Amino acid sequence: MHRIKVKVVEDALDANATIARANRDDFDRHGMTVVNMMSSPGAGKTALLEAGLRGLEGVRAGVLEGDVQGSYDADRIAHLHIPVAQIQTQNGFGGECHLDANMVRSGLNALPLDLLDLLIVENVGNLVCPAEFRIGEDKRIMVTSVTEGEDKPLKYPLMFRACELVLVNKIDLLPHLDFDLDLFLHHLDAVNPGARKLLVSARTGDGVEEWREWLYYTAQGAKATA
Amino acid sequence: MSLATAVVDVAVRHAAGRRVTAVELRVGGMRQVVPSSLSFYFAICGRDTLCEDARLEQVIVPTRLRCEKCESEWEPDLPFFFCASCASSDVKVVGGEEFEIESIIVEEDKEEAACTASK
Numbered sequence: 001m002h003r004i005k006v007k008v009v010e011d012a013l014d015a016n017a018t019i020a021r022a023n024r025d026d027f028d029r030h031g032m033t034v035v036n037m038m039s040s041p042g043a044g045k046t047a048l049l050e051a052g053l054r055g056l057e058g059v060r061a062g063v064l065e066g067d068v069q070g071s072y073d074a075d076r077i078a079h080l081h082i083p084v085a086q087i088q089t090q091n092g093f094g095g096e097c098h099l100d101a102n103m104v105r106s107g108l109n110a111l112p113l114d115l116l117d118l119l120i121v122e123n124v125g126n127l128v129c130p131a132e133f134r135i136g137e138d139k140r141i142m143v144t145s146v147t148e149g150e151d152k153p154l155k156y157p158l159m160f161r162a163c164e165l166v167l168v169n170k171i172d173l174l175p176h177l178d179f180d181l182d183l184f185l186h187h188l189d190a191v192n193p194g195a196r197k198l199l200v201s202a203r204t205g206d207g208v209e210e211w212r213e214w215l216y217y218t219a220q221g222a223k224a225t226a
Numbered sequence: 227m228s229l230a231t232a233v234v235d236v237a238v239r240h241a242a243g244r245r246v247t248a249v250e251l252r253v254g255g256m257r258q259v260v261p262s263s264l265s266f267y268f269a270i271c272g273r274d275t276l277c278e279d280a281r282l283e284q285v286i287v288p289t290r291l292r293c294e295k296c297e298s299e300w301e302p303d304l305p306f307f308f309c310a311s312c313a314s315s316d317v318k319v320v321g322g323e324e325f326e327i328e329s330i331i332v333e334e335d336k337e338e339a340a341c342t343a344s345k
Contacts, residue, residue: 001333001334001335002333002334002335003247003331003332003333003334004331004332004334005329005330005331006241006329006330006331006332007328007329008236008237008240008327008328008329008330009326009327009328009329010240010326010327011325011326012229012233012236012251012325012326012327013229013232014236015232015235015236016232096227096228098228100228128258129228129229131258132228132229132257132258132325133228154305156258157256157305158256158257158258161305189315190305190306190308191305191306191307193307193308193317
């Protein structure tokens with residue numbers, strides 16, 4: 001018995017990338033835009049989806065919810081009378097902290113893809129792992145909130161760089177917090193100079209119209225090329 | 227955990243039935259990988275596979291940025307994607323995004339080795 005070195009040189013996440021490409025092909029075939037929505041837990045993803053999707057006219061939207069367990073978010077979205085499916089990640093080691101391409105693929109059967117222009121995948125709340133796993137999405141966006149601290153772009157650069165739209169939520173709380181919005185935006189610009197930013201409050205509706213417009217034009221973009 | 231599982235899966239595939247004693251992994255500074263955690267989970271994920279008791283050798287690749295405008299390159303202390311020389315934000319990551327299995331060490335008996343050599 002002896003030992004030999006075997007050259008590999010392979011991205012460890014190639015298997016995920018392959019499934020993500022298959023998802024993307026399916027999404028393109030259905031003429032559907034897919035948005036991967038990420039944030040830390042409690043930043044307000046579901047609340048912003050409720051606010052943005054309510055009143056979104058001219059776009060047939062659906063939602064794929066990812067949570068470690070339960071269907072609380074899917075139940076909330078179901079009240080909007082749009083297609084929604086729930087993926088639970090609890091089969092992993094204590095519950096996977098993100099969605100990967102295969103998990104998303106397993107949830108697609110529960111949605112009427114032919115009838116959708118826009119699918120929003122609400123990822124598991126986590127600022128680390130979701131940024132590592134592509135799911136075949138067209139766009140990645142993230143929600144951060146003013147209760148989380150100005151330093152977050154510097155602490156989680158991979159996540160803040162991974163997205164093209166950053167929704168800064170809970171701005172109605174700014175008068176009650178020490179949060180330095182200018183410093184946060186400076187850090188965000190340093191980490192991801194090209195990212196679009198929207199200041200919003202799901203609670204008061206501030207900025208929600210712009211968020212809804214972003215959803216509308218994002219969905220239109222894919223339809224135009226389908 | 228998923229990252230560790232992915233490493234084990236790739237190593238096992240390339241091992242082609244042989245026992246793996248070490249995996250060399252290149253991990254970029256931009257990846258949010260905690261080396262000690264990855265090693266811990268690698269040991270758990272490797273149980274009852276060809277990677278059981280294998281050593282995970284992590285080579286950290288420093289983050290390296292290049293300004294597309296003035297072509298200067300540097301290794302940043304903070305994740306600031308602005309060029310310190312010309313202030314351009316047209317900055318590309320040229321190193322530090324790796325999560326790549328470079329090689330594995332496998333055990334092979336002499337007959338297998340002779341068979342492999344004759345191919």
